[in-house]
């Protein structure tokens with residue numbers, strides 16, 4: 001999730017672009033850069049690290065000119081260094097890009113065969129070469145050259161493009177990644193997100209997939225790649241800059257909960273095709289996984305819960321024994337590790353001290369290592385890249401301390417890994433694999449459906465907001481969802497919430513249950529449902545306030561237990577992914593109703609880089 005800003009007008013573009021990047025800082029970045037045109041020269045400045053590095057560079061070497069583009073990079077692949085930082089230039093073309101060009105390898109191979117040479121290992125640079133190549137065919141038609149290049153690329157992209165030979169023109173392209181046009185007086189703008197240029201204009205055109213916006217200082221035209229004019233009605237935004245950073249949501253956490261369908265789409269993108277049923281888990285040395293006899297997963301907090309889900313998926317699909325261990329325990333228990341062992345470290349930040357230490361210990365015992373991270377080139381990723389590699393989730397920057405979209409994308413990535421391990425062992429027929437991939441393909445729509453329950457979930461939160469304790473229970477994978485729900489409620493609302501296996505209720509926790517103890521039970525058909533119904537009866541008979549998470553189609557259960565959080569029916573492998581969503585929203589609204597700092601809960605940090 002990179003940040004793009006563009007400007008064309010009569011003012012010096014540098015200050016507009018730098019200010020725009022600052023307003024996109026919340027999107028996270030590991031490098032930043034800018035390019036401007038004056039007369040017929042392109043000025044490019046790039047710097048690794050925080051935005052201050054670019055600002056200092058510009059103080060020494062300003063970027064003159066009244067048209068320009070700028071970029072903050074959240075690396076999705078290619079190391080975060082100056083060479084890979086955007087903008088990228090080839091010939092007269094300079095470009096910044098957010099997204100992923102799925103067929104970048106094939107395009108690069110063709111261009112290399114034609115004698116092209118590349119400086120970076122990004123997919124973006126390839127697009128600059130393609131447009132420059134078509135500019136030779138259409139020397140006076142910049143938009144045409146861009147259109148011809150777009151016909152060749154597949155994937156998700158938002159682009160801002162300059163042509164040294166067309167200093168009165170700035171082009172923006174949108175395909176599955178956000179891009180808006182800011183409409184000023186005698187100046188116009190491009191941005192990944194409204195906040196970048198909200199201080200210059202409140203009038204915007206929101207581009208749609210397939211749109212190419214051609215900006216001049218006094219007019220904007222939108223067309224598709226075939227040159228057909230598109231009508232995009234301008235909107236006027238009355239958000240404050242702070243509200244705009246959160247996309248109109250009250251908190252980053254709520255924005256990130258609602259980003260989950262897109263995060264899942266991004267994490268799946270390019271990693272399998274329903275056509276040839278090939279799984280492509282780039283970044284993993286999959287040959288090193290073929291002879292693995294035993295897997296241990298090490299992680300902390302929510303990532304540990306993702307590991308518990310992965311255990312069930314890998315054992316069932318690939319029939320490899322899996323242990324899941326809290327990293328803080330693993331690192332001190334002198335674990336039995338052999339060379340046929342794979343140790344997987346799950347970490348959103350890739351910097352969690354206990355998880356890193358656990359992996360260092362595993363490496364010292366000659367295990368193969370795999371990292372599942374959301375931050376490219378993080379410490380855990382770098383360590384595991386010396387072994388079997390890193391598989392990245394593509395959740396984009398997760399700003400809120402509470403992990404939500406990171407967890408969803410971890411579950412999806414681990415599901416793909418389980419399928420790959422099963423395929424390697426000849427345990428997965430093509431038809432079965434197709435069914436799994438098809439259900440993954442449907443997940444974003446199911447998540448969207450589950451998100452529509454938010455108003456009812458807020459009402460449920462109102463009934464629980466004064467509670468001092470909440471007991472959550474479920475069986476099998478729903479026990480893991482209960483653990484995650486309890487963690488979210490604890491860390492956000494400071495209510496003491498406990499997740500427990502429902503089958504254990506009579507071995508202790510039932511003593512807690514009375515009319516003062518609210519109990520939330522996850523009861524989904526096909527997930528040891530009948531036994532869970534018995535648990536519900538036992539709880540109800542003791543006078544507790546009962547809440548359930550159940551399928552929206554389970555009308556009988558909803559009749560018996562009207563305090564229901566509903567999820568759509570789905571494949572049993574995806575139930576945890578859907579079941580945690582109402583619990584995330586419940587925890588969010590409990591914290592909001594209690595007037596707490598949702599995005600920065602007390603005593604917590606986004607990444608626990610110390611023990």
Ligand code: AGP
Nearest residue numbers: 301302303347348349352402403
């Ligand atoms: C989850 O909401 C918490 N923020 C916390 O438990 C987190 O999952 C844990 O600290 C692990 O972080 P990591 O995934 O970055 O390693």
